[in-house]
Amino acid sequence: MSRSVTRPVELGTVPTTPLTEAVPLSLCAREPHVPADRLVAEMVPPPRFDSVRFDTYVPDPKQPSQTEAVTVLSSFAAGLGGAHATGSGRRRWFAKKPAAPAAPRGVYLDGGYGVGKTHLLASLWHATPAEPALKAFGTFVELTNLVGALGFQQTVQTLSGHRLLCIDEFELDDPGDTVLVSTLLGKLVDAGVALAATSNTLPGKLGEGRFAAADFLREIQGLSAHFRPLRIDGEDYRHRGLPEAPPPFTDEQVTKAAYATPGASLDDFPQLLEHLARVHPSRYGALTDGLRAVCLTDVRPVPDQSTALRLVVLADRLYDREIPVLAAGLPFDRLFSDEMLKGGYRKKYFRAISRLTALVRDAKGLVDQ
Template sequence: MSGELGLFSVSDLYENKVRRGEIDADHGQRELAHRFDGLLDEISEQRLSRKTSSLGWLFAKHRPQNDPVKGLYVWGEVGRGKTMIMDLFYDIAPVKRKGRFHFHEFMRDIHARIKQARADIAAGKIKGDDPIKPVADMLSQELRLLCFDEFSVSDIADAMLLGRLFSRLFADGVVVVATSNVEPGELYKDGLNRQLFMPFIDLLGQYCDVVRLASRTDFRLEKLGGAPVYLYPLTDEKRNQFETIWQKLIEAPCAPSDAVSYQGRSIHVPQAYMGAARFAFEDLCARPLAASDYLRLCEIYHTFFVENIPHFGRNNRNEAKRFILFIDTLYDNHVRLVLSAVAKAAELNSNLNGTEAFEFDRTVSRLIEMQSDEYLDACSSL
């Protein structure tokens, strides 16, 4: 139906990218594009059924107005093309009121709205005592199609909120599309009071079709195209090379910032896009971050770009300790790292000794291993 309405299909857009040589054809991605074409048709049919024209009367016979359109929850390993295909769908979806968000960006906005709603209730501007209802009502007025990238739940505040919020959004007919690295049943796994979160998983299954993208390879790793992942020294040439690799991965000159909520704090991410995060060394190691903070970041991002790694000695011992923790965390969780440094790994220790020198020797070994094809291939298979 989308073709009859003068719209491109997701499959058309996907095949155009293949013909232009932007991507390699992949069976799993093609199948997912077809699923999104079906959703386009459902949305288009629902819009026509609501029209007062004779055409609307015709489509209303096939789709009752209170029959909700089921969205899609697409999950699979990182870098397989979930976000790319969802974005093709989003660009041509025939919905005026639509929004596309990174999930953590969306939740930050929701918490801010709830905070304001509580203040309005206290001031008598909003009746009742439930701040979630007015927020959900406002969202339903603003959006009819809601697309999420990198859907994940690890914060208890988010977990306790989602069921109540989305039950109202779904009831109001908002269509939800999400990409995630985990199937719905694995969301908030081992989280505190997870039993209170389980009804939300059932809700997702009721209002979204769950689809796994089992693509053949990690296309984001292919975008690195064999490029070096450890760049030194810090010359203009190496800085430009670092910048080029980043832009190739995100397919844009720059990316928006992000803020990761964790234990009541916010971890600033200068640039983040499609599971890749970019930092300066000071952002990660000159701030009071701990191993748990690095682990939290690894739960969200699969590729880290870190620039301007310095020499380490007595003057930056604290930074060196954090750098050791950071590399240990990435290594243990099989996360990819692209970095620029003042020197090769074996020459970064200029004046560390004792236990710190021993620990840094381990870091040097891991930095070298993280450049290997074996390590990168292991990352892509997870």
């Protein structure tokens, strides 16, 4: 089957083709380098969650835990309105009596994918009465990359003056991250920084099924001690009451739509997966800068777990930035093998399927029917 060839355009270059033909961009042609100051400046809720608030969260009436979460988080935000706490003064945020043992200095939103955890986390960030420069919001991957870019001590110094650190998609995939994050959060709590995180795994079970968590039990328990778990039950709101996602289009339809959509990218899916291995996941957000749509041809099963985990991060960044995805080939709910969907990363994979399916639904209007 013949197919139009993607012509990649490097960032900042000017197409030489006639103005009447929109030349698709290519993710595979991009290898962004993100300076450390941008990493810090971008620690705010992503575009999809820039305008969310507690009063825009719609709890499922069948799930009282969702309403409870709004109440608890609203009170938590209100309690962060005083002067930045240091030393023994920080206990006033969380302890009812000065003599009582220190309570967890954070909240941990646990629940399945699609129950609105990121919405609530971003709402907490917005509701906390502090200047944006005194609040930080980022994914777990972005936080660990900040340490890599700034160094551990500089990261502690940079974040210690904050009132609140929000960590989305909290996961521990290897022992090194366990020790790093445990030590970092301990330093920040000692400096009086409040913590909030989302995950699909209870803090005491982080790392379970992915590495020998028992060997790092002390670090994991230390992480758990920083948080008050807040369970949020419910079904995936992204597909609640909505029609099924459209079936995949043909390569020709996707290619035609890419050329007809200014700011769209066009890539062969297997080639994109290979390219992701050459770009650090912390740069996947920058990889999508300026895109209005992502068009993919020849979508097929993900070959291995390392590739699958990189794809999960890309799916998260596309979803955060509300970039529609138009695809030809295999439906996204068949990307991951049965073995992957039963393994330790299964919740990540189901989240990726949920988010990609929502983005596919958003892209339906790009194809002429």
